[in-house]
Amino acid sequence: MAVSASSSAQAARQILADRLGEIRRDAGLTGQQLARACGWHPSKSSRIENAKTSPSADDIRAWCAATGAEDQVDDLVESLRAVEGMFIEWRRMERTGLRRAQEAVLPLFERTRRFRSYSSWLVPGLIQTRAYTSQVLRAVQRRRVPVDDVEEAVQVRMERQHILYEQGRTFAFLVEESVLRTGMGGREVMAGQLDRLRDVGSLPNVSFGVVPMRPDRLCMPVEGFWIYDNAPVNVELVSGYLTITQPREVAEYARRYAELAEMAVYGPRARALISAALSALG
Known part of the structure; x- marks a missing residue:
């Protein structure tokens, strides 16, 4: 069981990314629609969902505002902080x-x-x-x-x-x-x-x-x-x-x-x- 920083921390990033993807899909938005609503480059939401780009706390707030999931902001930001503190x-x-x-x-x-x-x-x-x-x-x-x-x-x-x-x-x-x-x-x-x-x-x-x-x-x-x-x-x-x-x-x-x-x-x-x-x- 050779655990590396990349394996454990990346797995945690992917879990957070999957949660954001579920919120987008529940809102009935495509990735490009979400990006437009947030004022981002069209590929940013895709990079976040694939855990290639780590979202900031402001990114999470914008994501939740665009999808009507403001009630999940605090929990998601706390998850982000846990991921950032892993390694x-x-x-x-x-x-x-x-x-x-x-x-x-x-x-x-x-x-x-x-x-x-x-x-x-x-x-x-x-x-x-x-x-x-x-x-x-x-x-x-x-x-x-x-x-x-x-x-x-x-x-x-x-x-x-x-x-x-x-x-x-x-x-x-x-x-x-x-x-x-x-x-x-x-x-x-x-x-x-x-x-x-x-x-x-x-x-x-x-x-x-x-x-x-x-x-x-x-x-x-x-x-x-x-x-x-x-x-x-x-x-x-x-x-x-x-x-x-x-x-x-x-x-x-x-x-x-x-x-x-x-x-x-x-x-x-x-x-x-x-x-x-x-x-x-x-």
Whole structure:
């Protein structure tokens, strides 16, 4: 299940476009008639209905006015905003530095009660050590962020970890075994991080599982993702940050999480894999 920004965001655009097409047809108008009523180029309504051109909020208002569907404006504009917010390029999110990007997710974390996290690349942020987080965010800053506020961003992420100890929240973390073997910052940083992981599973509201490396897997690794309660799902891609809210896609991620969780080991077996990774550091 390789989910890309184009596949998920484009599907959402098409759903909005289909709704606009239905409104036009219900009004008994052709695409060219609608375009004339709105004062547009004759092909604009067709491009919108085929999701080749994204409508603006003003376009939606004009569309509804021309078709007598003013009562649907608010709902359609809200759908448009959801589509526009699905995929955010990293350069947009981080243009003023990493601290604000870390702060942006705080409201979502504060209102979530059930967290499910799967990682095939790095240790999830909520259970990172300060040293590991510093290395991760420094690598990000060097690669794509002109503003150097790494220390402030690290502090925000560390403060966010307080929710691990709050009653009424549950956390399920899954990592690929390769995450234990490939790290950031060298042996000392990784040793501290692995020690942290051995302790995480002892928290009463935390489940920590490791998907072992093996040659006969039935479910291959996928991109890392978080599921917050029953929605949304957040996926970190190379090019940007994807937010998924469509029930069908959210359900697909939940199914994949369950499959990976079934393959994982927990408790003493997970700690044994962590200890083996520690020993391999030398």
